[in-house]
Amino acid sequence: MISVEQKDKIDPRVRERAMVRVNEIARLPVYRDRPAALVTDLYQLTMMYGYFRAGRHQQRVVFDLFYRNNPSENGYVIAAGLEQVVWYLNQLQFRGEELEYLRSLNMFSDAFIDKLQDFRFTGDVYAVPEGTIVFPNEPLVRVEGPIFEVQLIESALLTFVNHQSLIATKTQRIVDAAATSSGTAGPVIEMGLRRAQNMDASVFGARAAFIGGCVGTSNVLAGQCFDIPVMGTMGHSWIQSFPSELDAFRAYADTFPDNTVLLIDTYDVLKSGIQNAIIVARELEAKGKTLRGVRIDSGDLAYLSKRVRSILDAAGLPYVGITASSDLDEWIIRDLIIQGAAFTAWGVGTRLITSYDTPSLGGVYKLVAHERDGVMHPSIKISENAEKVTNPGKKKVLRFYVDGHASADLIALDDETFNTSEPLELFDPVHTYKRKVIRNYEVENLLVPVFLNGELVYELPTLRQIRQRVENGLSHFSSEILRPVKPHIYHVDLSKKLWELKHHLLHEFRPE
Template identity: 70%
Template sequence: MKEPSSLAARKATERILEISRLPVYRNRHTTLLTDLYQLTMMYGHFCAGRHQQRVVFDMFYRSNPCNNGFVIAAGLEQVVWYLQHVRFSEEDLEYLRSLHLFGDDFIEALRHFHFTGDLYAVPEGTIVFPNEPLLRFEGPIFEVQLIESAVLTFVNHQSLIATKAQRIVDAAKVNPVAPNAPVIEMGLRRAQNLDAAVFGSRAAYIGGCTSTSNVLAGQSFDIPVAGTQGHSWIQSFPSELEAFRAYARTFPDATVLLVDTYDVLNSGVPNAIIVGHELRKEGRSLKAIRIDSGDLAYLSKRARQMLDAAGLTDCGIVASSDLDEWTIRELALQGAQITSYGVGTSLITSNNCPALGGVYKLVAHEMNGKLEPCIKVSENPSKVTNPGKKKVLRLLKDGMAVADLIALDDEELNPEQPLTLFHPIHTYKRKTIVHYEIEELLQPIVIQGELVYTLPRLPEIRKRVEDGLCRFSSETLRHLNPHEYHVDLSQPLWDLKQRLLHELRG
């Protein structure tokens, strides 16, 4: 890691050093977390003497997951950590040599590899939309090519899970019994291995979950942890009541009892009531019961009646059992008496949409010492890339977002002048706005290899999500058939795109 050259850079470096000491990052080596074709392309450029050619790549996605209206950007912290630590070890070099694909001079060049380019990115927790650059890399193609695969896996995964978590948390707000019912992320055992579980917990917290059952995620990211007992605890005692009493003696100030091991209404809840009264005599209280199977709407309503009749009106009801945003909404409509939710599989795997599908595309390359825009063409109009070095502008009126504009990096807008926006594919769809405010979404993160951005802590990222959501209409945020938010191209960018397409056709 290079020595920081300014106060801001020193502050940023201190933060990344702090992050690097976290258990999930410490002593990790991920340089070979790449697809082989990145290395073969690097070698081809190297052999052709083109490896120092300066290029610009955009990372973006083409469609919202889960039929959502937006995505919550996440994963930047992991990208920055990776860029600061990407180095080829001797073990890496020996492995690459053993493939018999690369010459010794290329292997020697890799020995001195480090990232010297620029990264601009939207901060984590930003509400984003299809085709907007979330990250923009500029630097020698030798460097910017290698990092593609790792960057995509970091951002695609965490953005997907953060977005799924927000859908689930939003669904929990519908419940009139507990309008802000907390959602606990409980997906560790169903995640696709270690990183999916730990970074998935981080992303779920960004998306609004209040806690996680994953202790390593709690330790690594300072996320509140939550958990009680499993069915095996109940089964290991001679009776359910003895199991409940033992747990209450062990955790008298945090007693939550799992009541569905045998029979929720005829055994679990009655035994929990006995323990609740015993705790009350000690000046304590039964915090909640948890129901993990069966008809959650019916059981929660009957359990609520029994608890209230016994005087345990402050005892909460936690529901788990393969919940997702649709099940949670349906439970609310049925009047379920649930005060918090534990969500596992559907959240940590985003089971109905298991991938975000972000891409990493070349948009400019150096020719005769100057960056020139380039374009990828497809018979599918949505896959034709937007050329050139670009920025993303959020346009606001009275504090509310009305549209996003993808513009060339050197463009200047005058908010006092009317601005006509048009759909980038269906150009007849137009709208004109006046007297708007501008928020530039892409922020400088790394400049000439030096980290200049201080990575925020998770509570700050969560706050950014909350503040960002408040800027959009309910129609854009709704889960079913959301309103399509305007993301348009500036006139100069549109003209450039059409010119390049015309030249290629010619």
């Protein structure tokens, strides 16, 4: 828990700006007037009731939120979802209808329901800023406070961070694939609203996709809420509803003469679609306008795009772009580029918004310290599966830079200090013979204070600032770590003090 003296050192202007920003966010349609206290699993409430009955509800604890494995066989994850966490904790309370529902379950006493009526989050939260490049087992969020509060928020924090981190990471893989070949690559547009699991998944997925590098979204609500450029033209039904394809194209160009992109695969791309698109392009030129592009949504995309490019160029229309859609992902895009496809933009839907190959990040929220007799003691979860053994204690995550390049991360106990003028030996926490010495390094503490004693002290960045953080962060890592296939494993080690504590607790609770 932060001391009063430490809390007083926080610039009150930062707190004021933080509250102004979060209140702006709370007024967005996707957040406004949304009850969230029951966005939790029942077992969180049953445990809270048990703590309350046992008189242990004020016991202070520390939980870490982290994940164990990178999705899609990637080498890293882009942390996202903190804005939603801040909104949730800032307004978290039980409303009348929620309390009445819980009362109707006949599981909880009136005294417990009354306790919930006064619920407010009063704990401390440290988190990595959105857009940070992170790795397995690193705490992305650290929460400290009364167990009554810290237990409740587990489910909500996990769904917010797991989902948006997953989609941001998947998007970056797709965007990276579209940037692998100059001249044939192009911007990626998120178009997954109709295939997302529900409305929230589509809106917050579009937000995460912008963090991951998409230039825009087809999702209008996401555009309104998060100031993401909205993009889109027509569906096949538009063309089918007119007497002819040419009539449909002309009507659309007349309606949107400054932003005409024509869908050319409704009937026949080469014999009909592109021919009619050229007619409309000529008519636009006569009016001093230009055809922005055409889109192909089916068929042999590589073959068709090359033929369409050739036809457009021969018609004196080299400025007309070609957009691809049709269940694209990073592998299909990469393969199309290898085949010499002539696309200048990519519309990606299903496989992005659902992270089709890896639909869940699998983040967890684990108790790592608990108060006993007024003293905080480290806690450990032990499992027959080695990867599920937790790292105990209140921790921080340090990133070491050598000559501007990220060299290694270190998970250390929160009270540890390191002298940057001295060499530092790092070792693999499992294969301890693997050691690495770094010198002349700079250190970044990835966890920053977000809430202290329940008070918001973190000014949420804009979405574009988060996106810029992704780009800056990626620039510090080697291409071997960033590559999409069999990436080099980045060093994430435990400090010697943490490693010794972990093994001491392993022997204490699982004696030989």
